[in-house]
Amino acid sequence: MSDATWRDHAGRDLVRNVGDRFALFVRGEGAYVWDEGGTRYLDFLAGIAVNSLGHAHPVFVDAVATQAATLAHVSNYFATPPQLALAAKLKQLAGTGPRGRVYFANSGAEANEAAFKLARLHGTAREGRAARPRILTLENAFHGRTMGTLALTGKPAMQEPFLPMVPGVEHIAPTVEALEAAMGDDVAALVIEPIQGEAGVVDLPDGYLHAARELTSRHGALLIVDEIQTGAGRTGRWFGFQHAAIVPDAITVAKGIGGGFPIGALVTFGDTSELFYPGTHGSTFGGNALGTAVSLAVLGEIERADLVENASARGAQLRERIAAIGSPLVAGTRGRGLLIGVALRHPVAGAVVAAAQEHGLIVNAANPSTVRVAPPLNIGDVEIDDFIGLFTKALATVEGSVLLDADESATTEVSA
Numbered sequence: 001m002s003d004a005t006w007r008d009h010a011g012r013d014l015v016r017n018v019g020d021r022f023a024l025f026v027r028g029e030g031a032y033v034w035d036e037g038g039t040r041y042l043d044f045l046a047g048i049a050v051n052s053l054g055h056a057h058p059v060f061v062d063a064v065a066t067q068a069a070t071l072a073h074v075s076n077y078f079a080t081p082p083q084l085a086l087a088a089k090l091k092q093l094a095g096t097g098p099r100g101r102v103y104f105a106n107s108g109a110e111a112n113e114a115a116f117k118l119a120r121l122h123g124t125a126r127e128g129r130a131a132r133p134r135i136l137t138l139e140n141a142f143h144g145r146t147m148g149t150l151a152l153t154g155k156p157a158m159q160e161p162f163l164p165m166v167p168g169v170e171h172i173a174p175t176v177e178a179l180e181a182a183m184g185d186d187v188a189a190l191v192i193e194p195i196q197g198e199a200g201v202v203d204l205p206d207g208y209l210h211a212a213r214e215l216t217s218r219h220g221a222l223l224i225v226d227e228i229q230t231g232a233g234r235t236g237r238w239f240g241f242q243h244a245a246i247v248p249d250a251i252t253v254a255k256g257i258g259g260g261f262p263i264g265a266l267v268t269f270g271d272t273s274e275l276f277y278p279g280t281h282g283s284t285f286g287g288n289a290l291g292t293a294v295s296l297a298v299l300g301e302i303e304r305a306d307l308v309e310n311a312s313a314r315g316a317q318l319r320e321r322i323a324a325i326g327s328p329l330v331a332g333t334r335g336r337g338l339l340i341g342v343a344l345r346h347p348v349a350g351a352v353v354a355a356a357q358e359h360g361l362i363v364n365a366a367n368p369s370t371v372r373v374a375p376p377l378n379i380g381d382v383e384i385d386d387f388i389g390l391f392t393k394a395l396a397t398v399e400g401s402v403l404l405d406a407d408e409s410a411t412t413e414v415s416a
């Protein structure tokens, strides 16, 4: 397809819910993708923390092909071996113990919809217990785009065209004091990301998860941790909450657990596992044999190749190398493991991302002054060297224009 042709098709046929697409990608291998003209790009976004093993990994390819040739889908009237195996694996990795349970969905938003319903079930008045109509989440949180999860998402600009929201959700500042002030016996759940990915890879304050566990337990509210971006080993532990050594009541996962296959899940702990009962929730595709077999294979490869440890070590290496570029634009890095927010001193993340793409590097702007770097978990020295070379060039391109602008405004100020 010529350049004009695919852009015309995209402009004419796709819903305009996102801006213009930068490229038409036709193939991928490892940490690299190729566009239709044969240009190679280093993919350090990995489909937004999705492609844990990179592109076209033989384990992923084999799992898709083998399961597709065996049994893909039978509906949730029936169980299948990969579904049961993945449920057991997720319970083990999350550390639920025997009383954990897993609900399978097809995306992050669907996993969070299930979590929302779980919170409502917990909040329902019954057996002499008062109702808990309130659900707390954080300002700037991102939990999805469906109507339920949009209510959880703490971004007024995203909600505004779709008001009224599903009621009962309150967004609080990400401080222990704000949580203390908001918490009460009428709260059904606190829903939080261990690192706010879409807000710009923003870390929680030190000790926040501990305090959150303490306060929710004291008031009988559920602590639900959204691990959709932070899960599957990305932060250097299987799940982000494990850095804090707390036990949540439920977590949600998606993105990285499928390695590119759409799948999500809600994993519950202890008593919370008994809240859903027959008829309260469901999904036609959720947990089908194909999706669960692929996720099981992806998690198996992350485990076999020690990629959780690699995420931790390569994350540290990348952070050091980014600092060593010595760019005047870079203020520092946030996040953990291979979920990295490169904080810029000016709101020029969009320009840095565009310059990176021109140089053959894919990253994205998580907010106007943060570049998000989230490569496959199996990267090594070669990919890191390549990234540093390309990112240095991209930063230099933008440094030039920012400094030029600064000079111009300085000149203007002087002459004015």
Ligand SMILES: *Cc1c(COP(=O)(O)O)cnc(C)c1O
Pocket: 107, 108, 109, 110, 112, 142, 143, 144, 145, 193, 197, 198, 226, 227, 228, 229, 254, 255
């Ligand atoms: C991506 C994301 C979601 C939504 O997942 P989808 O698969 O896009 O529906 C929810 N929560 C967090 C933290 C995410 O990063």
